[in-house]
Amino acid sequence: MKKIYTNDAQGYHEVHTGLSILGLVLGVLLIAGCDQLGGNKAKAGSGAGGAAPDVPVFAVNTTTAISGQIQDYLALAGDIVAGSTVDTYSDVAGKITRLYVTVGSRVAKNAPIAQVDPSKPGVTYVPGIARSPIAGIVVALPAKVGMTISQAMSLARITGEQGLEIKLYVAERFISRITLNQRCEITLDAYPGEVFRGSVSEISPVVDPASRTMEITVNVDNPGSRLKAGMFAKVKVITERKDHIVKIPAAAMIQRFGEPYVFSLETDPRDPAFRVARRKGITPGILIDGVLEVQDGLSPDEEIVIRGQTLLEDGARINVIDRVAPLSAN
Numbered sequence: 001m002k003k004i005y006t007n008d009a010q011g012y013h014e015v016h017t018g019l020s021i022l023g024l025v026l027g028v029l030l031i032a033g034c035d036q037l038g039g040n041k042a043k044a045g046s047g048a049g050g051a052a053p054d055v056p057v058f059a060v061n062t063t064t065a066i067s068g069q070i071q072d073y074l075a076l077a078g079d080i081v082a083g084s085t086v087d088t089y090s091d092v093a094g095k096i097t098r099l100y101v102t103v104g105s106r107v108a109k110n111a112p113i114a115q116v117d118p119s120k121p122g123v124t125y126v127p128g129i130a131r132s133p134i135a136g137i138v139v140a141l142p143a144k145v146g147m148t149i150s151q152a153m154s155l156a157r158i159t160g161e162q163g164l165e166i167k168l169y170v171a172e173r174f175i176s177r178i179t180l181n182q183r184c185e186i187t188l189d190a191y192p193g194e195v196f197r198g199s200v201s202e203i204s205p206v207v208d209p210a211s212r213t214m215e216i217t218v219n220v221d222n223p224g225s226r227l228k229a230g231m232f233a234k235v236k237v238i239t240e241r242k243d244h245i246v247k248i249p250a251a252a253m254i255q256r257f258g259e260p261y262v263f264s265l266e267t268d269p270r271d272p273a274f275r276v277a278r279r280k281g282i283t284p285g286i287l288i289d290g291v292l293e294v295q296d297g298l299s300p301d302e303e304i305v306i307r308g309q310t311l312l313e314d315g316a317r318i319n320v321i322d323r324v325a326p327l328s329a330n
Helices: 017-044 172-177
Strands: 003-008 011-016 057-064 066-082 085-089 094-099 112-117 128-131 136-140 154-160 164-171 183-187 196-203 213-220 232-249 254-256 259-267 275-281 283-288 291-296 303-307 317-323
Touching: 066 283, 085 128, 112 154, 164 172, 164 232, 172 213, 183 213, 213 232, 232 283, 232 303, 275 317
Parallel strands: 057 317
Antiparallel strands: 003 011, 057 303, 066 164, 066 232, 085 154, 094 112, 112 128, 136 154, 164 213, 183 196, 183 232, 196 213, 232 291, 254 259, 259 275, 259 303, 283 291
16 A cells, blocks of 8 residues: 655644545445436336336227127028929820920919820820929920820929928937927028028928938028029028127137136226226126127126237226227127
8 A cells, every 4th residue: 555645734644545545436336326226216206197107008909799689590501492393294195296385484283284196096186285283383394295105204393383492400409499480591602691581391200210310391482583492501590589688709708717707998097098907707698600698797888808808907907909890789
């Protein structure tokens, strides 16, 4: 350690410079630490209102619960067939000399179908007329002019005008849900986006022991005669319908430890400029096609979270990124 001597009124004094420099450094560090601590305290108090630290905010998508109807159904499929199909026969055997119809012709009951001449060499008879037994449309015409027929040969096949039908087969476990006159919704690939109407008109009294299914018949409304026999149809047999219920997208519901709930939105009581998520227990009902009936716990027009809710807790502050259009009421 270097010694320095100073001269004052009292004489020479010995000064230890090393200790003085060390004290100076410690003093500077102490002052800097106090300044830093004061700065951190000021920063911590610079939040909203200068009273609380920053709160995490969760990004979510929301939609609105809606009041409407929901319906449960059985999804089945089958071919459209004519309500009744009848073959036309001649009363006499002979040669067909004339046809009065073509495939697709609409005929009335007792309308002429073909003329049959029963004459034989050396014997001349008056030609007979084969007539339609029902009113309808000619869907097949095996008869040809010049063809020799017997009384057992079909001349034409005619479908009745009482409408089209679909034969469907219901699994045994669903039989209790089927009743006469149940409403049906029918869709076809030939008319995408369109829904045709029908109803259950017949229920088989027995169950097929081989397939464990029961046959039912659905009458089909055919406006404009656009539906044709032979088309493949998808049928929804409506088994239950509820009106004026609250419904939401099924994805909005969360279930933890057996308790179903959703998150609704309300104003943050700590800062009205923000919104928070509130956990609400619900009683779910029918779930069909991604739509959930809420029997209790939620009101119509209440905004709920449908995306991002798995990370939320009750009271979490949220930021709504997108509002999805609510479900259709029907």
